[in-house]
Ligand SMILES: Nc1ncnc2c1ncn2[C@@H]1O[C@H](COP(=O)(O)OP(=O)(O)OP(=O)(O)O)[C@@H](O)[C@H]1O
């Protein structure tokens with residue numbers, strides 16, 4: 001998949017940006033605070049995911065502007081698609097269309113523009129808390145299985161209701177049997193999520209371990225595995241609707257006493273993790289900076305390859321400020337792996353020695 005045209009005006013500091021990118025590498029150069037990351041963020045936001053910087057939608061609009069206008073045309077293996085978005089500080093005035101069809105939210109665009117982004121903060125993927133890895137898994141899977149995204153949202157809603165009931169039981173306003181209605185639904189959704197995340201983690205391990213092998217010159221081994229708080233073992237052949245759902249419900253029932261005391265749900269997919277081990281030791285606890293960086297690179301590249309394998313579309317790659325952080329061999333490795341993809345990469349003064357279209361960003365304008 002390639003972006004054939006991109007425009008932005010009033011998105012953060014971006015002004016009158018009108019780009020016809022190269023189908024291969026696009027190098028976005030500029031001094032600090034000129035708008036390079038904003039450009040990546042503008043593209044990313046059109047993929048229908050939340051800002052990778054955690055910016056709220058209204059703050060995507062330039063400080064001194066009423067509206068942010070974004071436009072993007074992409075070509076995938078089947079057709080050309082057009083996205084247009086006018087974002088406003090007043091959410092009621094938001095206007096988003098996909099191929100001319102109105103969308104209520106940016107999330108309505110999800111699944112059209114497939115993107116994988118690398119930023120220096122991605123180091124959190126191995127170093128950070130489990131929720132970073134759960135979000136990563138959920139995003140990866142959602143890009144492949146649109147249904148999963150809805151299920152994960154439903155799960156979060158039901159979980160909030162169950163937790164509210166737990167609090168009410170503590171306060172004597174609800175009784176224990178009031179949990180049953182939530183437990184049944186949570187078990188069903190949780191069983192499905194557990195199975196899908198486990199299957200994805202297996203695939204991620206296959207792809208990422210091969211890549212890690214290459215980065216480390218075969219000296220170290222990367223192992224990834226899904227860690228469930230509900231199941232000791234999940235076989236990817238398990239039927240989630242029958243067996244996993246039943247075992248999930250049993251586990252929720254077992255945990256009721258603890259949950260009522262805690263006032264929240266202590267087990268479930270919202271507490272699960274993805275373990276990242278390098279040659280048998282936890283990357284998070286004992287890995288060096290370089291090992292963690294390599295593990296993250298391998299996992300992100302694996303995400304892109306799996307996306308291609310599962311959907312037939314090679315995602316667009318956004319590399320914000322990452323090349324300068326890597327040593328030469330890792331830099332060469334990643335560049336060699338991105339050969340047949342459209343890449344947008346940002347850098348300050350040290351422009352990497354690679355072929356590609358070069359543009360400069362200054363004060364929000366692109367030249
Ligand atoms: N809503 C907004 N409206 C206008 N300007 C904004 C808004 N949000 C952020 N900015 C400004 O945009 C400028 C460019 O930010 P950006 O993060 O894109 O810089 P950058 O070129 O990536 O710099 P660096 O090399 O330091 O990463 C910053 O000065 C920032 O304060």
Ligand SMILES: [Mg+2]
Nearest residue numbers: 036037038321
């Ligand atoms: Mg930046």
